[in-house]
């Protein structure tokens with residue numbers, strides 16, 4: 252591999268869950284700009300349709316496929332459709348995620364199970380339907396979006412979301428298990444822990460008066476993440492640049508978790 256092509260994705264196919272907004276949408280744009288065709292999966296049909304238009308208008312190959320990543324049938328069908336239209340998949344970015352306000356005292360079975368199905372089980376499902384192709388071609392990249400909250404949680408009752416914290420920590424365990432299992436096939440599996448970015452999932456927080464200012468004060472970088480600032484790490488873990496990196500967790504939070 253020529254050193255100047257380490258991050259090049261020309262001719263590859265990337266599948267992005269949660270591509271309808273926020274960090275997944277940003278990542279899909281970065282994949283396309285790096286030469287990959289992108290399959291855009293989300294329950295937010297308007298979001299992925301708009302992104303498909305934006306990317307195809309700019310000359311890229313993109314396909315929106317409305318998919319609930321917690322449904323095995325829908326994930327299987329989406330991956331079949333993506334392969335038929337765009338070709339064999341090389342990269343999966345498992346980005347779709349949700350949270351619920353819950354704790355040991357307040358959780359309901361339904362909410363708890365839903366958070367774990369979307370944030371964790373979805374990774375097993377996408378892997379199940381791409382892994383044969385990865386093995387056959389001796390190459391594949393799985394990148395799981397966890398959270399800085401996999402390691403560090405908030406004690407403040409405003410942020411009580413125990414299913415989120417624990418599902419994001421479980422993503423790290425699953426990342427290590429998949430990495431160890433599939434490394435011999437040339438497949439890498441790694442996770443990213445974003446700190447605070449202004450997206451759909453955090454929009455409510457930003458509406459609270461003083462929220463951004465308080466956060467910026469404690470983050471050594473003095474600010475929350477900007478649009479696109481996760482993309483360097485996403486591209487690293489999705490390209491030949493990371494072929495010997497296995498089961499790792501990279502936190503991208505401007506130093507928030509250092510202090």
Ligand SMILES: NC(=O)c1ccc[n+]([C@@H]2O[C@H](COP(=O)([O-])OP(=O)(O)OC[C@H]3O[C@@H](n4cnc5c(N)ncnc54)[C@H](O)[C@@H]3O)[C@@H](O)[C@H]2O)c1
Nearest residue numbers: 269271272273274294319320347348398447448450451452
């Ligand atoms: N924004 C942050 O500060 C932050 C911090 C740490 C981790 N994260 C993680 O980043 C990932 C992306 O979140 P975001 O910040 O871009 O928020 P977002 O809400 O803008 O994006 C999440 C996307 O996932 C989609 N989604 C939700 N449930 C789905 C399902 N069942 N099937 C398919 N798609 C589904 C949503 O429709 C949405 O488009 C999530 O896993 C989130 O936990 C975000």
